[in-house]
Amino acid sequence: MYCIRSVTGDLYWIGGNDRQSTLFESAHPVPRGMSYNSYLLMDEKTVLFDTVDRSIQSQFFENLEHVLDGRRLDYVVIHHMEPDHAATLGDLMLRYPDVVIICSKKAVDMIHQFHCTDSQNIRAVREGDTLETGRHHITFYEAPMVHWPEVLVSYDSTDKLLFSADAFGTFGALNGVLFADEVDFDRDWLDECRRYYTNIVGKYGPQVTSLLKKLSALDLQIICSLHGPVWRKNLDYLLDKYRTWAAYQPEVQGVLIAFASVYGGTETAASILACRLAELGIPVEMHDVSMTHPSYVLSDAFKYSHLVFASTTYNNGIFVTMENLLHDIASHALRGRKVAFIQNGSWAPASAKLMKQLLEPLKDMEFLDQPVTLKSSLAPGQEAELEAMARRLADSVHGVQPQSEEAPAPQKPKGFICKICGYILESDVLPPDFVCPICRRPASDFEPLS
Ligand code: FEO
Numbered sequence: 001m002y003c004i005r006s007v008t009g010d011l012y013w014i015g016g017n018d019r020q021s022t023l024f025e026s027a028h029p030v031p032r033g034m035s036y037n038s039y040l041l042m043d044e045k046t047v048l049f050d051t052v053d054r055s056i057q058s059q060f061f062e063n064l065e066h067v068l069d070g071r072r073l074d075y076v077v078i079h080h081m082e083p084d085h086a087a088t089l090g091d092l093m094l095r096y097p098d099v100v101i102i103c104s105k106k107a108v109d110m111i112h113q114f115h116c117t118d119s120q121n122i123r124a125v126r127e128g129d130t131l132e133t134g135r136h137h138i139t140f141y142e143a144p145m146v147h148w149p150e151v152l153v154s155y156d157s158t159d160k161l162l163f164s165a166d167a168f169g170t171f172g173a174l175n176g177v178l179f180a181d182e183v184d185f186d187r188d189w190l191d192e193c194r195r196y197y198t199n200i201v202g203k204y205g206p207q208v209t210s211l212l213k214k215l216s217a218l219d220l221q222i223i224c225s226l227h228g229p230v231w232r233k234n235l236d237y238l239l240d241k242y243r244t245w246a247a248y249q250p251e252v253q254g255v256l257i258a259f260a261s262v263y264g265g266t267e268t269a270a271s272i273l274a275c276r277l278a279e280l281g282i283p284v285e286m287h288d289v290s291m292t293h294p295s296y297v298l299s300d301a302f303k304y305s306h307l308v309f310a311s312t313t314y315n316n317g318i319f320v321t322m323e324n325l326l327h328d329i330a331s332h333a334l335r336g337r338k339v340a341f342i343q344n345g346s347w348a349p350a351s352a353k354l355m356k357q358l359l360e361p362l363k364d365m366e367f368l369d370q371p372v373t374l375k376s377s378l379a380p381g382q383e384a385e386l387e388a389m390a391r392r393l394a395d396s397v398h399g400v401q402p403q404s405e406e407a408p409a410p411q412k413p414k415g416f417i418c419k420i421c422g423y424i425l426e427s428d429v430l431p432p433d434f435v436c437p438i439c440r441r442p443a444s445d446f447e448p449l450s
Contacts, residue, residue, distance in 0.1 A: 002066035014063035016056035017173035033173030044134025106150035169227030208246035250305035254283030265377035276390030313345035348422035
């Protein structure tokens, strides 16, 4: 049975929701499901705007057949070739062999790659090309890397309506809702919208900014994304969020603490830091990165201005879940955050230096203070170091610059590190006959701490 909603007088939502798949793109948990939107325009010409993910194809084809009600399908516009939208294009062409596919030039190649089809009914369009359907006038705009290189968006100047592809989408099934003004979006949807943006498109901030610039020249009244609700009111709310996210600006001046703790020592230090920050009135969020999927932590890393990473040292490296998170943050090109570290290591703490190495290549990152170093657990009196870190973070959140002329010069660690196992000999001299107590290697395998 069909399940559709009307968007405008002659435009219909004919998509569907997948509530059974646990992961989107085999990577991101979707506990609230996922919507795959498709829209059908019933003008003098009929135009389908994108197909859907294979998970909901039965519902989609029933919807399409119902709304067409015996009319032929003239065009299908493919804004984005990723299979969560275009997986059913091949089946569509079998059912409607005369349909003309409209897409970008790059998408033509992808249609061959994904569907191995001929190109007789494909019309490649470029920036500024138009489609007249009768009452409606549609203009195409290129939006490369929002989220793939072939992406188009299109603008219907009759209804002042934008088909935005992945842009302005969100995780979550629609549950009967079609319009964002039918829900409390800020309370119930924004977190999933931010998680969708940061994980799927977050790497491409400059390209999103470029698209937003193009859109600023258009009179936008309705936005139809390929995921999540349609926007017809308060569009500035969403556009402002996108401007902020695309520019990598934090939404909250506060501290995200992400920690990886094996036996609890690192977690205790992270918790004490969080207490001190809260007492200072600083907004704090915490995630155990071994328990929380990195897509949520990445989203909060975009949200907060200050980030603290606390990790035990593991196999002479960063603990595995923290290393995975930091690679994820680095690959999404987050920038402009202020960062501090807590490290732990029972004999050779090294995670702070290694975590910093992963984040240093990112643009405009500022690293605060020396790390707090634990050896197995917080030593008596060491809570003062966490208090000092909390005060430094609070000052930074409030925009207070450190008084560098009064700050003591950072102490260079003295000692030698075993290149094989990471054991640190705390000493000014390395005896020539020294043997590593851990791996039994000679002094020649040691180097001075830098
Ligand atoms: Fe919703 Fe990039 O696909």
